[in-house]
Every structure is written in C-alpha cells, then in structure tokens.
Amino acid sequence: MTVERLWIAIAAVFGGTAVAAGAFATHALQPQLSDRLLAVFETAARYQMYHALALLLVALVRSQGLGAPGLLTASGWAMIAGTVVFSGSLYALALTGQGVLGAVAPIGGAALMAGWGGLAVAALWGSGEESKF
Structure with missing residues (x-):
C-alpha cells in the first residue's frame, strides 16, 4: 500500500468521524454541555474536517x-498527528471539562501549521523543476 492510499483512508476516517461528531454534538451534547464547551467540541469537529480535506490534498499532490516527496510525507504525517492531538484534546476537554486538556491543543495546532508549511514549501521549491514564476 502506498502512503497516498493510506492517507486517503485516514482522511476518509477523519471526515466520517467529523460528520458523526458534529451530529453527536447537535443531537446528544447540546442539552448536556454549556455553550462554551459545545463550541469547543464543534471547533474540534470543524478542524478535523478541514484537515481531512487537507490530507486528501497532500495525498493528491504527492x-x-x-512537490518534494519527503516534504510532502512530513506534511501529511504532521497533519495526521496535529489532527489527532488538536481535535482529540478539544473533544476530551469538552466532554470532561478538564481545562488542562486545553493546554495540549496548541501542540496539535503547531503540527497542523507545520503540515501546511511543509505543503507550501514542497509545492514551491521541491518538485525538482525550475520555478515558473
């Protein structure tokens, strides 16, 4: 199995579970959580969906x-790790109310930003072709 196929499968799981999380928030959590914690949960689902689509893009580009395959590989894995850590910590925060979990989210956010940065660098300078700029 190629890394691209693996990423497409992971992106599909991320996308499907993001939809399920959004439905769960709307139908089951809305009466249970404060508005603030519900917004945190919805942010987790939204970013999970964004990065499911971003991971599909990285797989397609690769x-x-x-772009540079090594940078794209790093970008894809950074997006996967970032999604798990960022969205996962926000889901856990919303469901448990343990504020310390919110301190983990920036680590995931940094990984997501690194993934986007890697994609940009790989696309602009890593293809081995001269720039068309």
Whole structure:
C-alpha cells in the first residue's frame, strides 16, 4: 500500500468521524454541555474536517509528483498527528471539562501549521523543476 492510499483512508476516517461528531454534538451534547464547551467540541469537529480535506490534498499532490516527496510525507504525517492531538484534546476537554486538556491543543495546532508549511514549501521549491514564476 502506498502512503497516498493510506492517507486517503485516514482522511476518509477523519471526515466520517467529523460528520458523526458534529451530529453527536447537535443531537446528544447540546442539552448536556454549556455553550462554551459545545463550541469547543464543534471547533474540534470543524478542524478535523478541514484537515481531512487537507490530507486528501497532500495525498493528491504527492501522487502527482507536484512537490518534494519527503516534504510532502512530513506534511501529511504532521497533519495526521496535529489532527489527532488538536481535535482529540478539544473533544476530551469538552466532554470532561478538564481545562488542562486545553493546554495540549496548541501542540496539535503547531503540527497542523507545520503540515501546511511543509505543503507550501514542497509545492514551491521541491518538485525538482525550475520555478515558473
């Protein structure tokens, strides 16, 4: 199995569970959580969906040879790790109310930003072709 196929499968799982999380928030959690914690949960689901789509993009770019494969590999794994840590910590915070879990989210956010940065660098300077700028 190629890394691109693995990422597509992970992106599909992320996307499907983000939809399920949003439905769960709307139908089961809304009466149970404060508005603040419900917003935290919804932020987790929204960012999970954004990065499911971003991971699909990284897989597509890598499969088409449109950037440096090593940077794209790092970018994809950073997005996966960042999604798990960022969204996971926010889900846990919303469901438990343990504020210390919110301190973990920036680590995931940094990984997500690194993933986007890696994608940008890989696309602009890593293809082995001269820039068309």
